[in-house]
Structure formats: structure tokens, C-alpha cells
Amino acid sequence: MPEVALVAALEREISPMVRNWKASQQEYSGRSFRFFEAGERVAVCGGIGPQAARQATEAVISLYKPSMVVSVGFVGALDHSLRVGQIFEPRLVIDAGDGSRTDTGGGSGVLVSFSSVAGPEQKARLASSYQANAVDMEAASVARGAEAHGLRFAAVKVVSDDASFEMPSMEPFIRRDGSFASGRFAFHAALRPWTWGTVFRLARNSAKAAQQLCEYLEKHEGNPTTVPVRSGSKK
Secondary structure (H helix, E strand, O other): OOOEEEEEOOHHHOHHHHOOOEEEEEEEOOEEEEEEEEOOEEEEEOOOOHHHHHHHHHHHHHHHOOOEEEEEEEEEEOOOOOOOOOEEOOOEEEEOOOOOEEEOOOOOOEEEEOOOOOOHHHHHHHHHHHOOOEEEOOHHHHHHHHHHOOOEEEEEEEEEEOOOOOOOOOHHHEOOOOOEOHHHHHHHHHOOHHHHHHHHHHHHHHHHHHHHHHHHHHHOOOOOOOOOOOOOOOO
16 A cells, blocks of 8 residues: 555646546545555646545545545745745645644745635734745645544645635536536636736646646655655745
8 A cells, every 4th residue: 555645635736746646536435536546656636725624634544544644735835935836845734724734854944724725915924923935725634634534634735826826716617526627727817818827827837837836746765755855934
């Protein structure tokens, strides 16, 4: 059985790495998940948000019995020194919902998990409230799942949007199961030419971020937290 389970939100975050892995569709607790296996690692893409992340974590732990769970994927920068494509491996993961904290035992800096997509103003508030370097939506839930089963936890993230980036409206396109309605989003954006620049920039940044993340994970196969990663200093 795989030793390390990687939990991402969306397949596009890790597609450069898993495209040649063995893929399978399996049911767990009434929901279907797609898993990717290669050697000592298994990956699952659970969807956007804390609930989807927790469900995916429970599924991969139950079906594959790993010894370590790693939350991987995109983060938004809160620290203005962090740039798109930069790997961020936090020492501390904080759940903004209840204030709970998980020490990963490696890396440096603080990642805060927030319940919705954060724009520049919300990012500034999160940075001030938690002294955090980056924000995502899933890591704290993955951490909670790993802890519930007594497993090692780590987070390896990559910056997909900098601290000042104004995200397009995403919430209406996140389905209840955490999947993203990309077709509806594309149609919505196509009818709004004033958003094209932002959408194109987001797509370009996301592709760059995914490539950098996958190269890092492949380099550190088996133990993605072997090499500490500088998080940048708060400004």
C-alpha cells in the first residue's frame, strides 16, 4: 500500500505529475473519488473547500492506509514577498473557522485555511489576524483528518495568486461536492470582456504554479518535506 497520500482540491493542481499514474475510480461513503497511484504515493482530488477536503482525506486513509498525509495544491499569498510559482511549505496550519492549529514539524511560515476565496482586502485581514504568509481553503481540514487517525501530516503548497491579485468571482461556480463548474465559469467570463485580462492571468499563473508544484513533489518523492522551504518574511 502507498506510504504517502497527497490530497489536492482540483486535478489541474497536480495534473503534470499524475497524468501517467495509474488512475482508478472508487466509492467511499456514498461519493465517487478518482485516485492516482505511483509507487509509494497515492493522490486524490477531493474538491474545493473544507468539507470536500475532509471527505477526500477520510476516503484515501480508509482505502489506502497511508502513514503520512500531505495537503498539496494552490495557495494565495498574504506575504507580499511571495511570488507566483513559489513553493510554500508551512510549519503551522491554522483553521480560521475555529482557531485550531497544526504544527507540521517542518518547513516554515504560517498557512491559514479560510472558508471562501479571499480577495486582497480579506487577505490583508487574514495576514494581520493570524500573522500568516498564505491562505488556502483545505489544509486545515486535511490536517484534522490525518490527526484523527494518528497519521503524520504536512502541507506542500504553491503560490497561484499574489497578495494584490483580485480574484474573479468564483463562489457561484463551486458545486456542493467541491467540484468546479469550469464550463459555466468560462461561459460567464466570455460574456464579460472586462474580466478577460484577469481570467487569462489567473489561467497563466495556475499553469505555472501547477508545473512548479509537481516538479517539487517529483524531486522529493517519498518524503516531500525533506528540504525546508523559505516562506519569505512578513511585510
